[in-house]
Amino acid sequence: MTKKKKKIGILTAGGDCPGLNAAIRGVGKTAIVEFGMEVIGFRAGYSGLIHNDYLELKESQLSGILTLGGTILGTSREKPFKNGGADAHDKPDTILQNYNDLGLDALVCIGGNGTMKTANMLSKQGLNVVGIPKTIDNDVWGTDITFGFESAVEIATEAIDRLHTTANSHQRVMIIEVMGHNAGWLALYAGTAGGGDIILLPELPYNLRSVCKKVESRYEENKPYSIVVVAEGIERPEKRTAANYIAEAIGTYTGLETRETVLGYIQRGGSPSPFDRILATRYGSFAAQCIADGNFGTMVSVIDNKTVAVPLSEVGGKTRLVRPDDPLVTIARRMGISFGDEYLK
Ligand code: F6P
Numbered sequence: 001m002t003k004k005k006k007k008i009g010i011l012t013a014g015g016d017c018p019g020l021n022a023a024i025r026g027v028g029k030t031a032i033v034e035f036g037m038e039v040i041g042f043r044a045g046y047s048g049l050i051h052n053d054y055l056e057l058k059e060s061q062l063s064g065i066l067t068l069g070g071t072i073l074g075t076s077r078e079k080p081f082k083n084g085g086a087d088a089h090d091k092p093d094t095i096l097q098n099y100n101d102l103g104l105d106a107l108v109c110i111g112g113n114g115t116m117k118t119a120n121m122l123s124k125q126g127l128n129v130v131g132i133p134k135t136i137d138n139d140v141w142g143t144d145i146t147f148g149f150e151s152a153v154e155i156a157t158e159a160i161d162r163l164h165t166t167a168n169s170h171q172r173v174m175i176i177e178v179m180g181h182n183a184g185w186l187a188l189y190a191g192t193a194g195g196g197d198i199i200l201l202p203e204l205p206y207n208l209r210s211v212c213k214k215v216e217s218r219y220e221e222n223k224p225y226s227i228v229v230v231a232e233g234i235e236r237p238e239k240r241t242a243a244n245y246i247a248e249a250i251g252t253y254t255g256l257e258t259r260e261t262v263l264g265y266i267q268r269g270g271s272p273s274p275f276d277r278i279l280a281t282r283y284g285s286f287a288a289q290c291i292a293d294g295n296f297g298t299m300v301s302v303i304d305n306k307t308v309a310v311p312l313s314e315v316g317g318k319t320r321l322v323r324p325d326d327p328l329v330t331i332a333r334r335m336g337i338s339f340g341d342e343y344l345k
Helices: 020-034 046-050 089-101 113-124 149-170 183-191 210-219 242-254 264-268 276-291 325-335
Strands: 006-011 038-042 054-056 106-111 129-134 173-178 197-201 226-231 258-262 298-303 306-311
Touching: 006 020, 006 046, 006 129, 020 038, 020 106, 020 264, 020 276, 038 046, 046 089, 046 173, 106 258, 106 276, 113 129, 129 276, 149 173, 149 183, 149 226, 149 264, 149 276, 173 183, 173 242, 183 197, 183 226, 183 325, 197 210, 210 226, 210 242, 226 242, 276 298, 276 306
Parallel strands: 006 038, 006 106, 106 129, 129 298, 173 226, 173 258, 197 226
Antiparallel strands: 038 054, 298 306
């Protein structure tokens, strides 16, 4: 008797990032070529799973997508376990029904912290789930790195590089805001790579006095311009963007000319960097291996440069934040880069 082909589903959920298609391709091609599985892709994240909206993914459809930004499956921020909406309580049941009706053997959920939280809940409901961590924020618990982050660091660094020359020409203080509501990894890495003079992170308390003193001391040292890199999630008055708040404060207290740049969604768009293509491929391929091995309720991750599977129950609902003693924070401080906390009581 011939053995039934295994059938798997893939979805991408949460905010998009470079490398999603590379990950879909990594899972799909390995599943088809190496393990002879059938693959389908759900459209628009968990929404596709609820509404049974999917497409078959043949190997030919997975060709030519490695370098593409965005996701061929689309994404959404649908949270099936969140209360609200008349049909809210039915969604998990509908998902289970659809999963069984489609004859799925496993589901691959590609996403960030929120996606992993839902993936863990689905796993508890009896679905065979494998998670793959992605986000430009690099804040998924249980892995040293998420794909998408390195591409975003590259984009933000190039933007900071370009600000240096115009800042120098006009002798201005340039404030650049990068993404990161809770985690400051992107600000820390792009700020360091781009030679920022002041870096402000959501995790590290700062005060305006320290920020302004740093800018003033640079002028006194004949450094005619400054670059301030801020994460969007730093403490600030409600309804103010981080860049606008810091720029106005520096202008008011130092009398120096300031300009703001909010980088926004440029950081999430476009082709993934070679590093992210490889990381996403590595994750995708390992996720297919986990399915073949029956290693479910897990998220693929890289720890100390080794690809491993960690239990989803240890990941869901947590955020990996920059610690005050992070090695890169220490390195930056020792070189005179300010985190805006010198005069903090
Ligand atoms: O996916 C993470 C992230 O990029 C954050 O850094 C950012 O604040 C957020 O998504 C915004 O995304 P959206 O506007 O799509 O909800």
